Amino acid sequence: MRLSRSFLPILRETPKEAEIVSHRLMLRAGLIRQQSAGIYSWLPLGKRVLANIERIVREEQDRAGAIEVLMPTLQSADLWKESGRYDDYGKEMLRIEDRHERAMLYGPTNEEMITDIFRSYVRSYKELPLNLYHIQWKFRDEVRPRFGVMRGREFLMKDAYSFDIDEAAARRAYNRMFVAYLRTFDRLGVKAIPMRADSGPIGGDATHEFIVLAATGESAVFLDKAALDTPIPPADVDFDGDLTPIVAAWTEKYAATEEMHDKAVFEALPEDQRIEARGIEVGQVFYFGTKYSEPMGAKVTGPDGVEHAVHMGSYGIGVSRLVAAIIEASHDEAGIIWPESIAPYRVGLINMKAGDDATDTVCNAIYERLTNAGIEVLYDDLDQRAGAKFATMDLIGLPWQLIVGPRGLANGEVELKRRATGERETLTIDAAVNRLIAG
Amino acid sequence: MRLSRSFLPILRETPKEAEIVSHRLMLRAGLIRQQSAGIYSWLPLGKRVLANIERIVREEQDRAGAIEVLMPTLQSADLWKESGRYDDYGKEMLRIEDRHERAMLYGPTNEEMITDIFRSYVRSYKELPLNLYHIQWKFRDEVRPRFGVMRGREFLMKDAYSFDIDEAAARRAYNRMFVAYLRTFDRLGVKAIPMRADSGPIGGDATHEFIVLAATGESAVFLDKAALDTPIPPADVDFDGDLTPIVAAWTEKYAATEEMHDKAVFEALPEDQRIEARGIEVGQVFYFGTKYSEPMGAKVTGPDGVEHAVHMGSYGIGVSRLVAAIIEASHDEAGIIWPESIAPYRVGLINMKAGDDATDTVCNAIYERLTNAGIEVLYDDLDQRAGAKFATMDLIGLPWQLIVGPRGLANGEVELKRRATGERETLTIDAAVNRLIAG
Numbered sequence: 005m006r007l008s009r010s011f012l013p014i015l016r017e018t019p020k021e022a023e024i025v026s027h028r029l030m031l032r033a034g035l036i037r038q039q040s041a042g043i044y045s046w047l048p049l050g051k052r053v054l055a056n057i058e059r060i061v062r063e064e065q066d067r068a069g070a071i072e073v074l075m076p077t078l079q080s081a082d083l084w085k086e087s088g089r090y091d092d093y094g095k096e097m098l099r100i101e102d103r104h105e106r107a108m109l110y111g112p113t114n115e116e117m118i119t120d121i122f123r124s125y126v127r128s129y130k131e132l133p134l135n136l137y138h139i140q141w142k143f144r145d146e147v148r149p150r151f152g153v154m155r156g157r158e159f160l161m162k163d164a165y166s167f168d169i170d171e172a173a174a175r176r177a178y179n180r181m182f183v184a185y186l187r188t189f190d191r192l193g194v195k196a197i198p199m200r201a202d203s204g205p206i207g208g209d210a211t212h213e214f215i216v217l218a219a220t221g222e223s224a225v226f227l228d229k230a231a232l233d234t235p236i237p238p239a240d241v242d243f244d245g246d247l248t249p250i251v252a253a254w255t256e257k258y259a260a261t262e263e264m265h266d267k268a269v270f271e272a273l274p275e276d277q278r279i280e281a282r283g284i285e286v287g288q289v290f291y292f293g294t295k296y297s298e299p300m301g302a303k304v305t306g307p308d309g310v311e312h313a314v315h316m317g318s319y320g321i322g323v324s325r326l327v328a329a330i331i332e333a334s335h336d337e338a339g340i341i342w343p344e345s346i347a348p349y350r351v352g353l354i355n356m357k358a359g360d361d362a363t364d365t366v367c368n369a370i371y372e373r374l375t376n377a378g379i380e381v382l383y384d385d386l387d388q389r390a391g392a393k394f395a396t397m398d399l400i401g402l403p404w405q406l407i408v409g410p411r412g413l414a415n416g417e418v419e420l421k422r423r424a425t426g427e428r429e430t431l432t433i434d435a436a437v438n439r440l441i442a443g
Numbered sequence: 444m445r446l447s448r449s450f451l452p453i454l455r456e457t458p459k460e461a462e463i464v465s466h467r468l469m470l471r472a473g474l475i476r477q478q479s480a481g482i483y484s485w486l487p488l489g490k491r492v493l494a495n496i497e498r499i500v501r502e503e504q505d506r507a508g509a510i511e512v513l514m515p516t517l518q519s520a521d522l523w524k525e526s527g528r529y530d531d532y533g534k535e536m537l538r539i540e541d542r543h544e545r546a547m548l549y550g551p552t553n554e555e556m557i558t559d560i561f562r563s564y565v566r567s568y569k570e571l572p573l574n575l576y577h578i579q580w581k582f583r584d585e586v587r588p589r590f591g592v593m594r595g596r597e598f599l600m601k602d603a604y605s606f607d608i609d610e611a612a613a614r615r616a617y618n619r620m621f622v623a624y625l626r627t628f629d630r631l632g633v634k635a636i637p638m639r640a641d642s643g644p645i646g647g648d649a650t651h652e653f654i655v656l657a658a659t660g661e662s663a664v665f666l667d668k669a670a671l672d673t674p675i676p677p678a679d680v681d682f683d684g685d686l687t688p689i690v691a692a693w694t695e696k697y698a699a700t701e702e703m704h705d706k707a708v709f710e711a712l713p714e715d716q717r718i719e720a721r722g723i724e725v726g727q728v729f730y731f732g733t734k735y736s737e738p739m740g741a742k743v744t745g746p747d748g749v750e751h752a753v754h755m756g757s758y759g760i761g762v763s764r765l766v767a768a769i770i771e772a773s774h775d776e777a778g779i780i781w782p783e784s785i786a787p788y789r790v791g792l793i794n795m796k797a798g799d800d801a802t803d804t805v806c807n808a809i810y811e812r813l814t815n816a817g818i819e820v821l822y823d824d825l826d827q828r829a830g831a832k833f834a835t836m837d838l839i840g841l842p843w844q845l846i847v848g849p850r851g852l853a854n855g856e857v858e859l860k861r862r863a864t865g866e867r868e869t870l871t872i873d874a875a876v877n878r879l880i881a882g
Contacts, residue, residue, distance in 0.1 A: 009508065010510060011510050011512075011564075011573060011575060013563075013564035013565075037560060037563065039514070039515055039518065039519065039556060039559075040517070040518070040519045040545070040547070041545075043515045043517055044515060045512060045513065045514045045515060045556070045560060046512060046513040046514075047512055047560075048510050048511060048512055050513075051511050051512055051513045051577075052511075054513070069448065071449060071450050071487050072487060072490050072491075073450075073484060073485060073486055073487055073490055074484065074485040074489075074490045074493070075478070075484045075485075076478055076482045076483060076484060076580070076597045077516060077580055077597065078479070078482055078549075078582070078596075078597055079478065079479070080478065080479045095542045098539065098541065098542075100537065100539050100549075102537065102584055102596075103534045103537075103584045103586065106479070106480075108479070110517075110539075117478060117484070120478075121476060121484060121486075124452075124476065125450075125452035126452075134450060136450060136487075138490075141515075141516055141580070143517070145541055145542045147542065157517075158515045158516065158517055
């Protein structure tokens with residue numbers, strides 16, 4: 005994409021309303037724009053990051069055997085009356101009346117609706133295990149939305165729901181999602197640690213939160229240093245096999261949020277193994293048995309010929325929130341540092357003298373070669389001063405900057421800069437292009 | 444995907460509530476499920492089709508130079524008061540009050556919000572032309588929602604908005620979208636004819652509807668037979684060049700909906716060139732000048748140093764509606780006939796004797812070869828009778844069926860059936876696989 009043809013509204017001033025660094029950087033780098041309290045538009049760069057996160061989340065859900073559906077944003081209040089949560093949910097639920105005065109709501113989560121879908125089609129244990137997920141906008145009417153998309157009102161979430169014949173099978177489903185989450189966050193380029201958690205309003209007796217470690221995180225976390233070195237399961241992990249050892253390797257190590265912190269256990273660890281850090285919740289997995297299937301009549305005939313209420317779990321990833329969480333975990337004074345897997349473009353190509361025939365010709369040729377090799381390039385072809393160009397590229401945080409100026413070109417050379425480390429290298433044009441193509 | 448691991452709830456009975464064939468087939472083939480009046484969940488097969496349509500729409504928008512953003516579903520009423528449409532819109536607009544009693548609404552369209560985004564960032568004509576689009580769920584509170592996703596309340600739409608310095612530039616933007624739409628619908632496998640149209644509540648003095656021809660279409664259309672043979676612009680059409688001849692080739696030929704029908708002009712055509720048909724609107728393009736930019740103050744400084752209200756256009760494609768429209772245009776007694784480009788899977792692999800070692804082994808090998816070649820296969824590995832398997836495959840309408848049974852295998856042969864024509868061919872396993880891989 006040529007910058008002259010894109011829409012990248014950079015703010016030079018730091019917006020006053022932004023209290024945390026990710027919110028500031030997302031506004032400054034032109035990723036989002038606030039439309040109402042807690043409700044954002046995603047500008048081109050932000051939309052690309054969101055789509056990249058979605059893609060990775062989807063690939064790992066599919067790999068783990070979950071099946072994608074798409075439920076609507078608006079739901080009938082009737083379903084929530086069946087489960088008993090309509091009155092419980094309080095003011096965070098956005099209640100709506102349509103023109104026929106039917107009670108509707110903007111879904112804050114989908115346990116009820118998915119249970120309704122399940123019960124209308126599935127009759128036999130032979131159709132299990134089943135795990136259905138979707139990626140959809142949700143709404144929680146936070147009393148004081150803030151921190152940008154970190155605690156917005158309209159937010160994008162991946163939520164999966166598993167259905168099994170009994171608790172043992174449901175725990176296998178839980179483990180599959182647990183492993184999928186380890187892989188997902190790793191591919192997103194963040195360190196996310198599963199921690200024992202409180203089940204909150206969704207209910208359930210087994211639940212873990214996945215917490216991204218970030219110095220600016222919202223909550224204090226306590227963990228065994230060994231958790232940081234526990235290996236991430238590989239792409240060819242067998243989701244039909246026994247995943248208990250993988251899950252146990254994580255859950256055996258102490259890791260808890262402040263809420264669930266057990267000081268005595270933590271302090272039993274050798275002192276140099278105790279880590280006190282801060283983190284941001286980006287996902288949560290729940291097993292909650294028959295909490296919804298019982299009242300809503302989601303039953304299947306078992307091998308015994310008898311009807312059983314299915315055992316369920318739910319599994320969320322905050323997709324829009326992740327954009328902010330990743331920035332909290334990966335930025336510096338100059339701006340965002342995107343992990344390669346989700347960067348809006350991999351390379352920023354900077355033409356230092358746009359309008360000059362020689363530099364334009366070389367930049368066009370490089371742009372074409374990289375693009376043809378399948379590399380996503382943002383080509384800064386604007387006629388601006390060098391300082392502004394560098395500041396913008398650092399701010400938007402693409403992993404690589406390729407700097408093409410007349411002085412270097414006199415020697416057939418360009419400069420390649422790695423955003424994360426600031427390292428710069430002077431290379432021939434071919435060497436620089438080949439380096440980027442090679443990965 | 445193995446059918447035993449997917450979720451494909453086929454209905455054997457025709458649902459009573461469905462009045463039109465696409466609605467019946469979408470329910471029967473397990474594409475959608477109604478959650479409330481005019482509000483649907485997309486089941487796995489339907490979600491895949493929707494994603495395929497989205498992908499093609501996106502590719503053609505990008506090719507034409509439009510830039511993707513994502514606006515939220517909920518909007519503040521204030522914006523609509525600025526444009527003057529808040530009171531005009533009537534009961535089709537779903538009005539919502541949040542916990543702080545702020546007036547919100549579920550966006551039925553986005554002219555106001557995009558104009559607001561534009562005016563907050565763009566100051567100079569040098570940043571034009573600009574065309575921003577998004578693909579997002581919208582809501583129109585139809586008094587009597589019906590016909591499934593054809594006239595639903597919550598629906599997925601692609602809407603693009605162009606901003607230009609003057610009318611001449613805006614008409615070039617209009618032509619770019621016009622050409623993009625010709626290509627989009629062609630790639631989706633339907634015949635969509637641009638027709639002169641009424642501008643309705645969006646306003647504007649130039650507008651065309653794109654109408655898919657289907658015998659079961661909602662409205663009568665009248666066209667010059669020559670429109671059917673007008674060529675579709677190629678993938679390498681130059682969107683920076685003069686598109687007027689391409690657009691003129693279409694708009695010069697008579698084509699109008701009943702609303703805009705001019706009997707005298709139509710009857711001036713030779714009789715054998717007049718076509719009276721039925722159609723379904725799937726897209727509309729508008730040029731509406733400064734209708735929103737004036738009242739909302741979306742202005743840029745021109746080359747003359749003076750501020751000008753920008754000239755705008757908007758361009759919609761009904762993404763969820765297209766699923767139904769394509770089925771209306773492409774089905775038979777047995778079920779859906781998907782165009783290859785949007786089929787949920789390209790091949791249905793039917794194991795006629797699931798559980799038999801020999802057939803299982805061959806099917807597994809074929810499944811693996813096709814999948815490794817990047818072909819999307821739905822593998823029916825269920826132990827069911829042949830009749831039910833064939834009926835399901837015909838109903839869900841995958842372009843190709845590959846039938847593997849013990850009798851054929853005795854001679855090393857399988858059967859390849861083309862859904863659209865019903866043609867069947869007996870081939871060796873290799874020949875059948877190679878045929879599918881070759882395309």
